[in-house]
Amino acid sequence: MSAPLENLENQLELFVENIRQVKIIVSDFQPQGQSVLNQKINSIVQGLQEIDKLKSQVQDVHVPLEVFEYIDEGRNPQLYTKDCMEKALNKNEQVKGKIDSYRKFRAHLLEELSQVFPNETMKYRTSRGDDVNRIP
Amino acid sequence: MSESFTIQVADSLRRFEPNSPRSSPRGNRSPVVPRQQDSTGTLKTTISLGKTPTIVHTGPFYLHKELPGDTDLTGATNLMAHYNLEHSYNKFSGKKFKDSLSSFLPGLPGMIDTPGNTDNSSLRSIIEKPPIGGKELAFLNSSQLAGFRLHPGPLPEQYQTSSLAPLKKKQKHKKHKKSSEISIQETGAGIAGPGIGVVGEGGAGSGGESYEKKHKKQKRHEDEKDRKKKKKEKKKKKQKHSPEHPGASASIVTVFFQNEDAAFLGEAFADVIQPDEKLHGDDELEANRKRKRNIQKELSF
Numbered sequence: 001m002s003a004p005l006e007n008l009e010n011q012l013e014l015f016v017e018n019i020r021q022v023k024i025i026v027s028d029f030q031p032q033g034q035s036v037l038n039q040k041i042n043s044i045v046q047g048l049q050e051i052d053k054l055k056s057q058v059q060d061v062h063v064p065l066e067v068f069e070y071i072d073e074g075r076n077p078q079l080y081t082k083d084c085m086e087k088a089l090n091k092n093e094q095v096k097g098k099i100d101s102y103r104k105f106r107a108h109l110l111e112e113l114s115q116v117f118p119n120e121t122m123k124y125r126t127s128r129g130d131d132v133n134r135i136p
Numbered sequence: 137m138s139e140s141f142t143i144q145v146a147d148s149l150r151r152f153e154p155n156s157p158r159s160s161p162r163g164n165r166s167p168v169v170p171r172q173q174d175s176t177g178t179l180k181t182t183i184s185l186g187k188t189p190t191i192v193h194t195g196p197f198y199l200h201k202e203l204p205g206d207t208d209l210t211g212a213t214n215l216m217a218h219y220n221l222e223h224s225y226n227k228f229s230g231k232k233f234k235d236s237l238s239s240f241l242p243g244l245p246g247m248i249d250t251p252g253n254t255d256n257s258s259l260r261s262i263i264e265k266p267p268i269g270g271k272e273l274a275f276l277n278s279s280q281l282a283g284f285r286l287h288p289g290p291l292p293e294q295y296q297t298s299s300l301a302p303l304k305k306k307q308k309h310k311k312h313k314k315s316s317e318i319s320i321q322e323t324g325a326g327i328a329g330p331g332i333g334v335v336g337e338g339g340a341g342s343g344g345e346s347y348e349k350k351h352k353k354q355k356r357h358e359d360e361k362d363r364k365k366k367k368k369e370k371k372k373k374k375q376k377h378s379p380e381h382p383g384a385s386a387s388i389v390t391v392f393f394q395n396e397d398a399a400f401l402g403e404a405f406a407d408v409i410q411p412d413e414k415l416h417g418d419d420e421l422e423a424n425r426k427r428k429r430n431i432q433k434e435l436s437f
Binding site: 013016017020026027028029030031034037038041042045046048049052065068069071072073074075076077078079081082085086088089091092094095096098099100120123124127128 | 196197200203210211212213214215216221224225228229233234235236237239240243244245246248249250251252253258259260263273274275276281284285286287288289290291296
């Protein structure tokens with residue numbers, strides 16, 4: 001992971017920890033905790049300032065919207081990456097299959113046409129610049 | 137007059153001649169064909185304009201088009217290898233990822249696996265309605281912090297959110313342990329009898345699983361209490377069986393009293409052994425030991 005992202009992650013973790021501590025203080029508040037609460041509130045503001053400073057370093061990081069759907073469902077975002085790669089691989093295989101099928105069809109068609117229309121097929125292949133003797 | 141008449145006749149003839157350019161709305165002009173953008177290559181044709189515009193195909197074959205340029209990268213190539221993603225793919229496909237968000241972010245406190253729609257904390261809502269920003273983030277002064285003065289005491293129940301982490305699957309081992317403990321207790325009642333209560337009557341079996349799911353915390357407390365009781369009773373037993381303990385004789389007699397079969401013996405020998413008496417001297421100790429042995433022999437028969 002790059003340094004700016006690591007810094008941002010650390011800063012966010014510290015911020016969340018601050019919030020958690022404020023939650024603990026507030027859940028069973030005691031008068032002597034008022035000063036601590038005030039300090040924590042100011043540390044929250046400081047945390048927000050730090051995060052705001054880091055935003056310029058991560059401007060070029062693009063996150064796909066579909067990842068947000070995974071996160072909103074409470075799912076692991078690494079599963080999105082895994083699903084993406086699997087989809088890409090499947091599509092690659094699909095397209096490769098189509099290309100291979102079309103190539104085989106072209107070869108078969110040329111073979112049959114050369115038997116039925118030999119002269120025209122020769123003309124066609126020379127116009128295409130194909131090697132007449134090469135099997136397509 | 138004659139000219140206008142001829143024009144009118146010509147017009148009428150045009151109207152009544154079917155399938156003729158003259159009957160068409162555009163006259164003798166060529167029909168308008170919607171132009172479809174064909175990206176498969178340029179058509180080798182020549183268009184001749186003039187009185188009779190025609191489209192002449194100059195290529196050797198009808199609809200003979202130029203092929204698109206050859207590209208090195210097509211779908212036929214292994215794109216994972218091309219973009220050096222094989223290692224990443226093997227890593228993601230080989231490793232088993234847990235489905236929960238908490239497994240990706242174990243350091244975050246609270247329940248993060250719940251959907252964002254339930255508590256209005258979804259990222260989608262932030263994208264659709266971004267919060268107002270751009271303002272300066274300034275520290276709060278003392279007068280502003282006065283607004284955060286709180287009343288002492290705990291939060292009302294309606295505002296208390298459980299901060300406990302979600303229950304882990306390790307409890308399954310505890311369930312198995314509980315069921316094994318229960319089976320041991322039920323089979324090994326023996327002398328103890330009703331003196332030691334059976335733990336969790338509904339704990340064993342499938343019916344107990346649903347009960348445990350609903351009342352897990354209560355069971356834990358009950359189990360802890362039972363374990364403490366067992367420990368105390370074990371200690372008592374050990375102390376009972378030690379000959380130096382003054383109350384040993386009394387405890388043995390009371391155990392025998394609980395057993396219905398030996399109740400009559402207990403009554404018979406109650407006068408012999410008085411549990412409240414304190415033992416004095418070694419002679420009395422030896423005498424009591426002998427009495428115990430005799431009683432045990434008689435009961436064993």
